[in-house]
Amino acid sequence: MRLGGTDVCVVGVGTSEQFGFDLGRSPMRLQAEAFTAALADCGLDRADVDGFATAHGSPTGVDYEEFTAVMGLDCRYVDQAWAHGRWSTGLVAHASLAIMAGLADVVAIANTVTNGRGYARHLGGLGGHGTVEGLRDTGGGHGEWSVHGVDTPGAATSLVAQRYMERYGAASEDLARIGIGFRENARLNPMAILRDKPLTQESYLREPVISGPFRRCDYSLANDGATCLVLAAADRAADLRTHGVRVAGAQSIRSNRDSYVLFSRPGLGVGFADETPLRPEHHPVYEMAGVGRDDVDGLYVYDSFSSNVWMTLERFGFCGEGEAPGWIASHGLGVGAALPVNTNGGLLSEGHFGGYNHLVEMVRQLRGECGPRQIAGAEVLQWTTPWGDSLIFTR
Amino acid sequence: MSRLRQVGAHRGPAPVVHPETEPFWRGLAEGRLRLQRCTPCGTVRFPLGPVCWRCGSFDHEWTDVATAGTVSAAVTVRRATGDPLWAGEVPLVSAQIDMDSAGVRLPGRILCDPDTPPPHGTPVDAAYLAAADGYGVLCFVLRESSQEGS
DSSP, X not given: OOBTTBOEEEEEEEEOSOOBXXXXXXXXXXXXXXXXXXXXXXXXXXXXXXXXXXXXXXXXXXXXXXXXXXXXXXXXXXXXXXXXXXXXXXXXXXXXXXXXTTSOSEEEEEEEEOOTTTGGGGTOOOOSSSOGGGGSTTOOTTSXXXXXXXXXXXXXXXXXXXXXXXXXXXXHHHHHHHHHHHHHHHTTOTXXXXXXXXXXXXXXXXXXXXXXXXXXXXXXXXXXEEEEEEEEEHXXXXXXXXXXXXXXXXEOOOOSGGGOSTTSOTTSOOTTSOOOOXXXXXXXXXXHHXXXXXGOSEEEEOOSBTTHHHHHHHHTTSSOTTOHHHHHHHHOSSTTSSSOBOTTOHHHHTOOSTTHHHHHHHHHHHTTOOGGGOOTTOOEEEEEOTTSOXXXXXX | OOOOOEEEEOOXXXXXXXXXXXXXXXXXXXXXXXXXXXXXXXXXXXXXXXXXXXXXXXXXXXXXXXXXXEEEEEEEEOSOOSOGGGTTTOSEEEEEEEETTTOOEEEEEEOSOTTSOOXXXXXXXXXXXXOGGGOEEEEEEXXXXXXXXX
16 A cells, blocks of 8 residues: 555564463553564664554553553554454554554554453453443344344354354364364464464364354454554665565455444345355455465464354455365465465464454564464465455565 | 234343334334334335435334244354353354345344254244333244244
8 A cells, every 4th residue: 555655564563571361461561561572673762653553442451542641652643443353454554544644654553452361350340241232223243132142242153153054064173174273373383372272173072062153262262462563654664673564455344234244254144134145356455465366475364253264265265155164174274385374373372462463473474583383485465354354464 | 914922031131222213122022023114115124223224214114024034044052151141041042034024134032942953944933022111022933833832
């Protein structure tokens, strides 16, 4: 993406010192760790940061104005989205546009997640149960209907997976391959929370069912930790000690009646939408990045639930309608696959950090810093979600 | 239009009812499945809302719709990981139902054996659970058991 002749790069990345279920550290502490690490990564100083953006606010994360006050920042551009894991593309695209338009020179995007069994238990204010949106007239954006007993994203998404599995004949073994594949990837990532917990078809099938076809390993983790990405114009990036990774292309969340249930895909016939064959969509992210789908060296998917991977592979045309389970069985998801997917272990096994952990991984992959899980010759990496937004980062 | 049967009491969280949506929730408790139909274009809509998604008109009337439907997808929720109010109700079957003539897909529980959630295409009929404040919560029953009861 380019505006006024300016390209934007991710120049620095950082995380909290650890990712875990209960780190004993406040959201502010975790976010300060990630922010400090990202600045140290690229050699910038706090005084260089004049833009700040986040999605995950209080009480389980940190609101923008708390952070600028506590960190002693002086920002002329700020942005805060909604505390859901759906804004990773939006925050990066908007921060890039802000830099291109001259609203800021250096934007830090920091996000912190804490959970009810971790530090969030000290913070109170975790009001309501599941997602409160499930009580809206329209139900929740993941398909929750709290009055009907599907009051969590997981129960709601299990309806999506159930419809998919009945329509296309997929089995529990197919779902299991997703969690197993990402768990294998996690074994090569020292930050992955479940790096030391092997998962097999047998152990997967022994897990109790939680809702519909979903077992525990179909759910992403509830955990504590923080991430930070630092963005700057490409000419500024050239002066820094890190290799700037270009934000080459972006496309937004698609929002309409057929995309209401976020963890579905158009045409599946869940939510308010008609059941139709999968219709090919235009994905301008590729043209903007100047690449084709076949140029993608690695794919990063918002895997809050395992079945999201099916939806995303089909929506973006990596395989045909109903073919994702077979595609995964034959191609695999690992670093050595023709198209590696979620080399960090994903939200399912590295941890749920809103997808920003995938973006951090993409930057490290494009810099060639990933050791045993490095995608050989990685030059083009794509971020995707079932609800249609995408980013392409290039080396 | 056939009347809905009351098949039990609602034990989950109370629905959020406000003046613009009250006819739906009040209607259920009266045994009626009422939805909004757009006056100019005739579209019956769901979710409830002040505007027709098809033509943009605000003009609508509440209309009784046919209660027969078929299962789009149904799942058994075995663990209540959200609101603890559901802890005493699981396992429960919850579903999306394609309504045969209204052309909308409606959410609701299916009161049936949780060990055999009905597959796609299973015929069901709308029913209701009595909730507080004179409201009802939509649910469904399998077509056979519905006939036994009628």
